[in-house]
Amino acid sequence: PPVLSVRGLTRHYAGPSGIVRALDGVSLDIAAGELVGIFGPSGSGKSTFLMLAGLLEAPTSGEVWLAGQRVSHPQVNIDGLRATRRRQIGFVFQRANLIPFLSASENVALSLEIADVAPADAMAHARRLLGALDLAHRADNQPSRLSGGEQQRVAVARALANGPPLILADEPTAALDSVRGRQVMELFRRIAATQGAGIAVVTHDPRSTGMFDRIVHFEDGRMIDQA
Numbered sequence: 633p634p635v636l637s638v639r640g641l642t643r644h645y646a647g648p649s650g651i652v653r654a655l656d657g658v659s660l661d662i663a664a665g666e667l668v669g670i671f672g673p674s675g676s677g678k679s680t681f682l683m684l685a686g687l688l689e690a691p692t693s694g695e696v697w698l699a700g701q702r703v704s705h706p707q708v709n710i711d712g713l714r715a716t717r718r719r720q721i722g723f724v725f726q727r728a729n730l731i732p733f734l735s736a737s738e739n740v741a742l743s744l745e746i747a748d749v750a751p752a753d754a755m756a757h758a759r760r761l762l763g764a765l766d767l768a769h770r771a772d773n774q775p776s777r778l779s780g781g782e783q784q785r786v787a788v789a790r791a792l793a794n795g796p797p798l799i800l801a802d803e804p805t806a807a808l809d810s811v812r813g814r815q816v817m818e819l820f821r822r823i824a825a826t827q828g829a830g831i832a833v834v835t836h837d838p839r840s841t842g843m844f845d846r847i848v849h850f851e852d853g854r855m856i857d858q859a
């Protein structure tokens with residue numbers, strides 16, 4: 633089965649002038665090893681899609697399936713999905729949001745410790761991951777000592793730490809220059825190819841279009857085409 637499958641995903645919000653259809657019946661599959669780009673104007677529902685697919689919010693209607701299991705639907709208690717979320721999904725946001733008083737390796741190890749990995753094992757794995765992302769020399773530095781590109785790669789390492797089959801990224805290169813942005817995108821490509829993760833990246837960056845296996849466009853809460 634696909635790592636992610638959403639069916640008829642819909643989210644309405646009550647706004648001051650009526651109901652806002654933030655997401656309106658989106659159906660989409662992401663296969664293992666597939667890197668999918670999500671494009672669309674501001675307000676088209678891209679972030680809402682990631683929140684629902686990432687089990688951070690319940691849909692008004694529709695379903696989210698992870699690896700063939702139905703996990704989210706309107707009646708589900710989203711807080712109860714915390715363990716599923718931790719095991720199965722890695723998140724990357726526009727800003728790295730690393731904990732400033734922890735080193736790069738401690739930042740990565742923390743997400744393993746939260747998932748009950750013993751501290752020594754977590755630290756060893758964190759160092760291996762940072763090494764694989766060409767950040768071994770940065771492992772003991774705090775985020776303020778790292779460039780923006782390096783910080784974002786640490787954030788990617790953190791998202792990968794628990795080996796999630798699905799990675800959701802919300803404008804991960806928006807705060808980076810084109811060279812660093814390209815490095816992060818190449819990293820996603822490598823992770824999809826070598827670890828078989830399915831990856832969805834919301835982006836505005838037209839320079840990244842050639843990096844994706846598939847691109848979908850959102851408009852007014854709907855998916856208007858697939859290429």
Ligand code: ADP
Nearest residue numbers: 645652653654673674675676677678679680681
């Ligand atoms: P995008 O990520 O493509 O910019 P969003 O998913 O953030 O779009 O927003 C889609 C629409 O839903 C927008 O009109 C936005 O104002 C609205 N929206 C998003 N979140 C909320 C919320 N919590 N309450 C009310 N309206 C919201």
Ligand code: ADP
Nearest residue numbers: 770776777778779780781782783808811812815
């Ligand atoms: P990167 O290739 O990782 O994006 P840059 O080309 O921006 O890095 O910077 C090169 C080196 O200079 C990096 O190793 C980084 O640690 C260091 N550096 C960049 N900006 C800063 C900064 N504001 N404070 C400290 N070190 C910095």
